[in-house]
Amino acid sequence: MLWMAAIMTYAISLLISSGVIASALSFVICYLGTRYLITYLARRKRTVLDYHKKDKPQVPRPGGPAIVAGIVAGELLLFIFSGSYAVLGLLLVTLISGIVGLIDDLKTLGGIAKPALLLVGGIPLVAIEYFVPNASVYSPHLYLPLFSTPTNIPLLYPLLIIVSIPVTTNTINTIDVLNGVVSGFILIAFLPVTFAIILRLSIGKGDPISLLAVLPIIAAVGAFYIFHRYPSKIFPGDSGAIALGGAYGAVAFIGGVEIIAVIAILPAIMNSFFFLSSVKRLVEHRQIKAQPTILLDDARMIASAEPKAPITLVRLLVASRAMSEEQIVKQIFKLAYFCAFLAFLTALMTWAI
Amino acid sequence: MQLMDKSFTSLIAIFAIAWLLVLLGAIVIFEFIIPFQYCECFYDGIIKGIFTTFLAVLWLLAMVTMRNRIVKRRILERKEISR
Numbered sequence: 001m002l003w004m005a006a007i008m009t010y011a012i013s014l015l016i017s018s019g020v021i022a023s024a025l026s027f028v029i030c031y032l033g034t035r036y037l038i039t040y041l042a043r044r045k046r047t048v049l050d051y052h053k054k055d056k057p058q059v060p061r062p063g064g065p066a067i068v069a070g071i072v073a074g075e076l077l078l079f080i081f082s083g084s085y086a087v088l089g090l091l092l093v094t095l096i097s098g099i100v101g102l103i104d105d106l107k108t109l110g111g112i113a114k115p116a117l118l119l120v121g122g123i124p125l126v127a128i129e130y131f132v133p134n135a136s137v138y139s140p141h142l143y144l145p146l147f148s149t150p151t152n153i154p155l156l157y158p159l160l161i162i163v164s165i166p167v168t169t170n171t172i173n174t175i176d177v178l179n180g181v182v183s184g185f186i187l188i189a190f191l192p193v194t195f196a197i198i199l200r201l202s203i204g205k206g207d208p209i210s211l212l213a214v215l216p217i218i219a220a221v222g223a224f225y226i227f228h229r230y231p232s233k234i235f236p237g238d239s240g241a242i243a244l245g246g247a248y249g250a251v252a253f254i255g256g257v258e259i260i261a262v263i264a265i266l267p268a269i270m271n272s273f274f275f276l277s278s279v280k281r282l283v284e285h286r287q288i289k290a291q292p293t294i295l296l297d298d299a300r301m302i303a304s305a306e307p308k309a310p311i312t313l314v315r316l317l318v319a320s321r322a323m324s325e326e327q328i329v330k331q332i333f334k335l336a337y338f339c340a341f342l343a344f345l346t347a348l349m350t351w352a353i
Numbered sequence: 354m355q356l357m358d359k360s361f362t363s364l365i366a367i368f369a370i371a372w373l374l375v376l377l378g379a380i381v382i383f384e385f386i387i388p389f390q391y392c393e394c395f396y397d398g399i400i401k402g403i404f405t406t407f408l409a410v411l412w413l414l415a416m417v418t419m420r421n422r423i424v425k426r427r428i429l430e431r432k433e434i435s436r
Contacts, residue, residue: 144379259379266368273413274420303428311424319360319428331361338365342372349376 018081019212022074026216030070030223037066038227038234048235052178052325054299062105062237067224068098071247074216084209085128085135086254090247092124094217097169097246101239114238115166121246122165125253126158136207138253143200145259145349160258165249168265172245173238174275175268177314178329180229182241183221186248188336189264190218192343193248196257199351210255217247230326257347264343267335271313278311293318300324360423367419374415378408 041047041060050059075091078084100117103109109117129137140157141150153160176182194214200206221244227233236244252261262269290308292315293301300322303315317323317331 142379145376146380259375263372263375266371270367270371270416273416277413277417277420305428311420313364315428316364316420316423317360319423321360334361335364335368339368339372342368346372346376 015082015208015212018078019215022078022081022212023215023219025077026070026074027219027223029073030066030220031226033066033069034063034224034227034234037063041234050179050232052295052299052301053231057231059232059235061235062102062239063224063228063234064098064101064105064237064239064241064243067220067236067240068094068243070220070223071217071243072098074219075213078209078212078216082209082212084207084213085132086137086207086209087213089125089128089137090213090250090254093121093165093250094243094247096121096124097165098239098243101169101173101237101242104238104242115170118166118169118242118246119162121169122162122249125161125165125250129158139206139256141256142258143256143350145346146353161253164253165246168249168252169242169245171265171268171272172248173241174272175313175332176236176241177271177312178230178325178332179232180225181329181332182236182244183225183228184329184333185265185268185336186221186244187218187225188333188340189248189261189343190214190221190251192264192340192347193251193255193257193261194218195344196260196347196351197255199347200256203351205351206256207254210251213254214251217244217251230329260343260347260350263346264340266339266342267313267332274311274313274316296322301328363423367416367423370419371412371416374412378412381408 038060041062042058046060047058048061050057071094072091075087075094079087079091097118100109100114100121103117104114125137128135138157138161140154141152142157143150172182172186175185194211197206197211197214201208201211224236224240228236248261248265252258290304290306290310292304292309292312294304295301301314301318301324302322303319309315313332313335314328317328323331
């Protein structure tokens with residue numbers, strides 16, 4: 001009996017160590033990759049105008065490949081250590097989302113082509129679950145607040161995954177509006193998601209590997225945020241934002257914390273929804289003629305009074321008063337923290353009551 | 354400063370209401386409306402899907418109403434831009 005306990009302890013410590021090593025690898029690869037991309041992209045003149053600054057600097061773009069490389073390397077190492085198919089699914093979703101985003105960065109996909117291509121993103125999770133025996137990628141149970149028994153939706157759940165990945169990726173992509181927003185926002189959103197996974201594990205639900213799988217993503221995003229925060233030295237581009245959205249969506253499903261994940265990104269969901277409902281079609285931001293905000297001479301922004309201008313989160317934030325980019329970023333983070341708090345409450349209502 | 358706070362607090366209110374509606378909607382769909390929720394049959398999924406869509410539409414309408422209120426009061430009807 002004693003030797004069995006020793007083996008178990010050794011296996012658990014090995015698994016935790018692999019999570020820590022995978023996170024360190026993700027951080028280092030993303031950090032060094034981003035540094036390399038900043039000089040490489042600037043040398044190749046692959047830069048875009050940082051429109052919201054007074055001196056209008058050119059900023060390298062996209063930094064997404066460094067984010068994807070960091071996450072994929074970390075998750076691959078974790079997969080080798082643990083053999084968990086959930087980790088493999090997360091890795092593939094991130095990789096596919098990143099590739100679609102990179103195509104968009106290089107060739108500019110249309111407003112319909114991009115979500116259509118991203119439908120492929122959710123397929124690895126469903127395919128592995130169906131074709132690999134005992135894969136345990138996800139559980140088709142939806143945990144709801146205040147009810148201890150989960151709702152079983154075996155037929156809807158795979159469909160939910162296929163539909164949700166393009167929705168999450170596009171939603172996260174639409175919040176990539178100002179310096180540091182998308183990376184900072186995802187870091188904040190991962191706080192309640194990680195907490196919810198821990199809470200689930202504490203009552204004996206779920207797979208501990210889902211918690212370890214979150215760590216490389218947080219590490220990679222943290223490394224990228226160092227360069228992306230205001231004032232940005234690099235932009236993630238669609239490849240970065242879409243890959244982050246894919247990874248976030250995949251974590252929500254393999255961790256079984258779908259509702260918490262939705263609530264944590266409410267500002268991004270509302271931003272995306274406000275935009276779509278005001279322009280009334282699937283369209284790329286760059287195709288919109290009437291801009292939602294007006295840039296003043298001192299580089300502050302104010303909401304456009306043009307009735308046909310799309311309604312966005314930033315336009316609502318600067319509805320009554322001009323604000324600098326830095327101030328708006330802080331306001332968005334405050335909204336993100338508020339929604340993270342609501343997600344924390346939901347997690348407690350789901351697994352602690 | 355006062356005006357900025359109003360815009361910000363309006364958004365906070367929208368998110369709080371959106372959160373409550375998401376929770377309420379999820380609970381109503383999966384716990385009360387569907388009496389045979391643990392039945393793993395095809396129709397179970399279809400009925401849940403229909404109710405989810407219905408409540409999602411109601412949620413979206415509520416959000417649009419609140420959003421339009423902010424846009425109308427704070428942007429379109431504003432007398433002057435506070436710079």
